[in-house]
Amino acid sequence: MSHQVGDPAVGRGADLHAHTTASDGMLSPTELVRQASGLGLTALGVTDHDTVGGIREALTAGAAEKVTVVPGLELSTADDDLKAHVLGYFIDWEDATLVTRLGQLAALRATRIKRMVEKLQSVGVVISLERVLALASGGSLGRPHIARVLIEEGYVRSISEAFDRYLSAGRPGYVERAPFTPEEGIRLILAAGGVPVLAHPMSTGDPEAVVPRLIDTGLRGIEVYYGEYDETTRARLRQLADRWSLIPTGGSDFHGPGFKPGRELGGPLVDVACVDRLRGASRANRS
Numbered sequence: 001m002s003h004q005v006g007d008p009a010v011g012r013g014a015d016l017h018a019h020t021t022a023s024d025g026m027l028s029p030t031e032l033v034r035q036a037s038g039l040g041l042t043a044l045g046v047t048d049h050d051t052v053g054g055i056r057e058a059l060t061a062g063a064a065e066k067v068t069v070v071p072g073l074e075l076s077t078a079d080d081d082l083k084a085h086v087l088g089y090f091i092d093w094e095d096a097t098l099v100t101r102l103g104q105l106a107a108l109r110a111t112r113i114k115r116m117v118e119k120l121q122s123v124g125v126v127i128s129l130e131r132v133l134a135l136a137s138g139g140s141l142g143r144p145h146i147a148r149v150l151i152e153e154g155y156v157r158s159i160s161e162a163f164d165r166y167l168s169a170g171r172p173g174y175v176e177r178a179p180f181t182p183e184e185g186i187r188l189i190l191a192a193g194g195v196p197v198l199a200h201p202m203s204t205g206d207p208e209a210v211v212p213r214l215i216d217t218g219l220r221g222i223e224v225y226y227g228e229y230d231e232t233t234r235a236r237l238r239q240l241a242d243r244w245s246l247i248p249t250g251g252s253d254f255h256g257p258g259f260k261p262g263r264e265l266g267g268p269l270v271d272v273a274c275v276d277r278l279r280g281a282s283r284a285n286r287s
Contacts, residue, residue: 011267016045017251022054023140026256091194225250
């Protein structure tokens with residue numbers, strides 16, 4: 001049973017979707033785990049974009065803080081018909097094939113961010129690629145890094161405004177991702193012993209159509225209790241999860257304090273039993 005978001009009766013619970021400075025989060029893995037501990041979380045999913053670079057540090061911090069760190073990642077996937085983010089939980093984050101493929105994806109991310117900065121510069125938005133890279137500090141590059149520079153330079157006042165005005169599809173700085181299909185992402189997670197889960201399903205446009213397609217490849221869960229979703233949306237997604245026997249997960253999609261409304265760490269708590277189900281699915285995948 002998954003509890004309702006914010007239910008004070010839950011007490012300690014899990015937030016299974018959070019980012020660190022290994023990708024486009026604002027807190028280091030250690031800082032993130034310490035904040036989770038301070039909030040009383042029992043478990044934390046570290047799910048950086050297309051990288052496992054923060055997991056080792058997070059696991060060390062989790063052991064010190066008595067927080068169960070679920071090693072994961074979030075893959076950004078797209079083809080001609082579908083853009084989807086796929087979370088992978090309890091992955092073998094040292095798997096050689098996984099690490100190699102993530103390195104390739106990181107290179108594609110870097111090329112995309114460079115092109116986005118060039119597009120913005122071409123329309124008079126004067127920002128520096130060097131500053132974007134500095135904010136990333138060697139981590140996996142993402143649009144939030146550009147958004148933070150746009151804030152610094154006074155073009156926007158918030159991350160949300162940066163995306164709305166410059167960085168979303170159809171806006172002046174947007175560049176399409178390189179092709180990497182959701183099916184490829186699911187297979188990569190499964191091959192690394194992980195459990196594939198559809199992240200923030202409403203962003204796909206039609207989760208009722210997307211889920212059956214991805215189940216054929218091996219989708220095992222769906223993010224029901226997402227930070228920005230209201231109770232009506234969560235109820236709809238829970239019905240979808242139950243219909244297809246998927247594990248209903250949840251998380252804030254935390255990137256840092258004040259990143260976007262609804263994205264504060266620990267906002268949508270899920271029962272720690274969800275962690276046990278994901279762990280069990282991972283073990284079954286490896287057997």
